[in-house]
Amino acid sequence: MITVINMAKRKPGSPKICDCQGARKSRRREAVVEVLSSGPGHLNAEQIHKAAQKRLPGIGIATVYRALKCLCGCGKVSEFIPADGVARYEPAGSRAHHDHLICTACGCFTEAVDPEIERLQERLAAKHGYKISSHRLEIYGLCPCCSKKV
Amino acid sequence: MITVINMAKRKPGSPKICDCQGARKSRRREAVVEVLSSGPGHLNAEQIHKAAQKRLPGIGIATVYRALKCLCGCGKVSEFIPADGVARYEPAGSRAHHDHLICTACGCFTEAVDPEIERLQERLAAKHGYKISSHRLEIYGLCPCCSKKV
DNA sequence: TGGAATAATGATAACCGTTATCAATATGGC
């Protein structure tokens, strides 16, 4: 089954919350955007749903998933899936690419980038004849706070 | 609910296929080990199940999952979960750590290591006060074969 | 060489995050 998100029949110039062709503006989708842009980042769908319900009681989980998919599709939000298999979302756009340090004790996320690592990844991929489209680096361990407690 | 895999009451010296305390030897678990050590690597549970059924018709998927969990627990097998959320398994032990290049077109996996990247990861983690326990680097893109076809 | 204790197994229900379905509702262009 092929899923197409509102790609057809949209007349140009109509309002849109994301750049998907044919998307209409809606308060639920706006609420999801607000949650993401005001929240701490790295939220999963359930957490986004709960936060969105405070703004719009009654908003359904399916709507949240649909909004996230739409927003990811047009690049406003980026999704990443850590080792627990549960997708996390963060506002993209103005935010640069980064990797994640993930605490195995408290589950917190820290963003980090090392330009040298980025460059070496390109080199590694080229060495194996790969054309990179994306990459994912996650470092698991104890965050400063949790390593003190041990 | 706490899950304990045969941790209690085992008398020392009994045969074991893995180093889990209390584990008995069984043909199913051996079959899973054989599949993993003879196969191409990066197999998911379903693929391992199919391969194991050729050796032991009737072996159930639950047994495969249980064997994999046991073998992962004692370090004989390593599990990793790429962006599709489906766990892949490969024999550990003699095999060194490596990262993965994953083709977004054909889905094939290539193993790769760059010692410099490994070192820089340590540095990045230290910079943020993290004590690394593990890490995961996946590079997505087109493999040499698929990038020719485009 | 049994037999008791208990670990392993297969079938299958349950689980959980996510997606599809569908009727009802909201939106935007006119």
Place this chain on the structure above:
DNA sequence: GCCATATTGATAACGGTTATCATTATTCCA
């Protein structure tokens, strides 16, 4: 306001994985 259609909420379905439970296999010990 009306029409076409995009969006929504409730919920069923889905796919990978885990738990349950009665049955079978393994190990230890007499």
